Amino acid sequence: MIVLKLGGSVITDKERPETLDGDALEQAADAIENALAANDDDLVIVHGGGSFGHHNASEHGVSTTDGTHDAAAVLEIHGAMKTLNQFVLSRLLERGVQAVPVHPFSTAHRDDDGTLELPAAQIETMLSEGFVPVLHGDVIAHAGAGATIVSGDELVAELARDLAADRIGLCSTVPGVLNADDAVIDRISAYEDVASVLGASDTTDVTGGMAAKVQALLALDAEASIFGLEGLASFLEGANPGTTIE
Numbered sequence: 001m002i003v004l005k006l007g008g009s010v011i012t013d014k015e016r017p018e019t020l021d022g023d024a025l026e027q028a029a030d031a032i033e034n035a036l037a038a039n040d041d042d043l044v045i046v047h048g049g050g051s052f053g054h055h056n057a058s059e060h061g062v063s064t065t066d067g068t069h070d071a072a073a074v075l076e077i078h079g080a081m082k083t084l085n086q087f088v089l090s091r092l093l094e095r096g097v098q099a100v101p102v103h104p105f106s107t108a109h110r111d112d113d114g115t116l117e118l119p120a121a122q123i124e125t126m127l128s129e130g131f132v133p134v135l136h137g138d139v140i141a142h143a144g145a146g147a148t149i150v151s152g153d154e155l156v157a158e159l160a161r162d163l164a165a166d167r168i169g170l171c172s173t174v175p176g177v178l179n180a181d182d183a184v185i186d187r188i189s190a191y192e193d194v195a196s197v198l199g200a201s202d203t204t205d206v207t208g209g210m211a212a213k214v215q216a217l218l219a220l221d222a223e224a225s226i227f228g229l230e231g232l233a234s235f236l237e238g239a240n241p242g243t244t245i246e
């Protein structure tokens, strides 16, 4: 089982609100189509927001910890993410990938200590019936806080644990985790080894920052890879492009 995250900045144009990077999304969809034709690995896809969702969230002061009780704000953020999700689904469906949506707002929540609860049975059933579930960063109900943001990265970590993923891939705008000379670091097995280049990690900064990503991935059992769009096809074929986090 593979959990693949398509970074929001990869598939959208971050400079323009609610604008797709059509070419990048087509390239990602081609790689997914080819990989599924070549092997029958179960695949769960998660995408981030990029130029969708984030500006709505910040306009309403909503983050992973600061919530809102305003249903109109919730609908705006959720609506933007559903729009992007629909673009991703349609590009996959055009290629015969049996992609179906899973909207975290309708299935997940946070406890009052902020812990993400994402039931896995729905996704497991989709997988066993041959579907490719496509989740996305979203706004979700948060006990005591109204509704807060859940990032795609958080969903990836939760899914990887609950579904016992064999491999995790983060398709990013950079070709991997970069060292001080901007060269891709091949493998990371301990945070201390890269702390000097990544800086101090604020673990509450779940929607951004390579440091937080690396720490979250180090905590998982499965091996994870961080790579750019050019590495996606080879990752899906079983190779280890970019940086491997073990």
Ligand code: IP8
Binding pocket: 008, 047, 048, 049, 050, 052, 053, 054, 057, 077, 081, 136, 137, 138, 139, 149, 150, 151, 152, 153, 206, 207, 208
């Ligand atoms: O881009 C957040 O997802 P991310 C999505 O993976 C939002 O951080 C802001 C609704």
